[in-house]
Amino acid sequence: MNSSFLTLNWMDLLKGLLVAVIGAILTAVYQALQAGTLTFTWAFFQPILLTGLAAGIAYLIKNFLTNSQGFPLKTEK
Secondary structure, three states, rough: OOOOOOOOOHHHHHHHHHHHHHHHHHHHHHHHHHOOOOOOOOOHHHHHHHHHHHHHHHHHHHHHOOOOOOOOOOOOO
């Protein structure tokens, strides 16, 4: 079930977490390919974590501003 306009449900949060994890994994792969190596330093992982967090928050904002029919910025009929 989709959440209504200006609300979130547990599925939205779980899907947001999934988007954050996928975003972080893709960022890690991209950075490893760009650098040519995988290093375990904070300088390497900081942008990965921030990109994953931003992706998850963006997904939650999108769901928060979308009604149950999938229309953005429209209230329920």
